[in-house]
Amino acid sequence: MxxxxxxxxxxxxxxNAGVSKEIYAAAFTALSGREPRGPARTEGRTDRLIMRDMFSRNGVTEPGWTAVEKALTAAGEARLSELSRRGxxxxxxxxxxxxxxxxxxxxxxxxxxxxxxxxxxxxxxxxxxxxxxxxxxxxxxxxxxxxxxxxxxxxxxxxxxxxxxxxxxxxxxxxxxxxxxxxxxxxxxxxxxxxxxxxxxxxxxxxxxxxxxxxxxxxxxxxxxxxxxxxxxxxxxxxxxxxx
Missing domain, CATH: 3.40.50.1000 (HAD superfamily/HAD-like)
Incomplete structure (x- = not known):
């Protein structure tokens, strides 16, 4: 079977105790130079759609996916210990x-x-x-x-x-x-x-x-x-x- x-x-x-949305916010800030106006909208969406939505809602031109994925990776790695502690x-x-x-x-x-x-x-x-x-x-x-x-x-x-x-x-x-x-x-x-x-x-x-x-x-x-x-x-x- x-x-x-x-x-x-x-x-x-x-x-994840909120760490996930902190990862999206940090990636957005790293790419745009400013903090987002609100938290990421997740609920089962892919990271591609989540980040696209963040850029759109904040009036920021969406960077290429390679740059977005790199920023997400860096933000996630930086929060491993925080996730272990809070989540x-x-x-x-x-x-x-x-x-x-x-x-x-x-x-x-x-x-x-x-x-x-x-x-x-x-x-x-x-x-x-x-x-x-x-x-x-x-x-x-x-x-x-x-x-x-x-x-x-x-x-x-x-x-x-x-x-x-x-x-x-x-x-x-x-x-x-x-x-x-x-x-x-x-x-x-x-x-x-x-x-x-x-x-x-x-x-x-x-x-x-x-x-x-x-x-x-x-x-x-x-x-x-x-x-x-x-x-x-x-x-x-x-x-x-x-x-x-």
Whole structure:
């Protein structure tokens, strides 16, 4: 039973305690010479879109992406210790990542709007990097829109880990954009109400399963094992998402 599990990072695996928005602000200031008028708008967007929006809202011409990515990387690296001090891995995350990592037929990585360098900063700050196959992840520099990241991760899993072209993909995240990316790409989804969006909002977005958090390791693992089954029974329109 093969499976590709792609985890969102912020508010799904970790709580960044505001450090993430400080990274965007610092990158903006480094490139524009002034502080932004307001915080970055994130909520599941890719770094490309987040920074583009910041420049637009502040009336600043958007620099080339190479310069933006360099500024984001520098800002993230500078805040590793601050993130370690203020943030935390969310409850249950370490346990479920450990369980998934030992399934030899599974690939467990990330699908995140963060650029690869800052994704690594965020998971390594709490020692989660060794539990994830970051080489096959999909990151904010890989595509503009989140759904397009799914194909990036799938191709990397095929090329680097020998995954079949039709292996099921599961997106685990805390925003409607995570759910929408799963629906748009025919992937499975597990939504986690550990961010700003309620279980009701995530179910309304179309999530197949909605959990309050990732604390119940046997339950999360059982859901993933079911999704890995080669002939999973399709859900009918009359069935409601699992929000327990």
């Amino acid at each position: 093969e499976l590709i599990v792609l985890w969102d990072i912020d508010h799904t695996l970790i709580e 935390t891995a969310l409850p249950g995350v370490r346990e479920i990542l450990r369980e998934v990592s030992v399934r030899t037929a599974w690939v467990s990585s990330v699908l995140t709007g963060n650029i690869a360098a800052n994704a690594r900063v965020k998971v390594s700050a709490f020692g989660l990097d060794s539990l994830l196959d970051l080489q096959v992840g999909a990151y904010g520099a890989d595509a503009l829109q989140r759904p397009d990241l799914v194909a990036v991760a799938r191709v990397r899993a095929q090329r680097l880990r020998g995954a079949r072209h039709d292996v099921p993909v599961v997106l685990v995240g805390d925003t409607p954009r995570d759910v929408e990316a799963a629906i748009a790409t025919g992937s499975e989804s597990i939504a986690v109400a550990s961010g700003v969006h309620s279980a009701e909002e995530l179910a309304a977005a179309g999530a197949q399963t909605v959990l309050p958090d990732l604390m119940n390791t046997p339950r999360v693992l059982g859901i993933l094992e079911t999704l890995a089954e080669p002939r999973k029974r399709p859900r009918t329109s009359s069935e409601r998402p699992d929000t327990r």
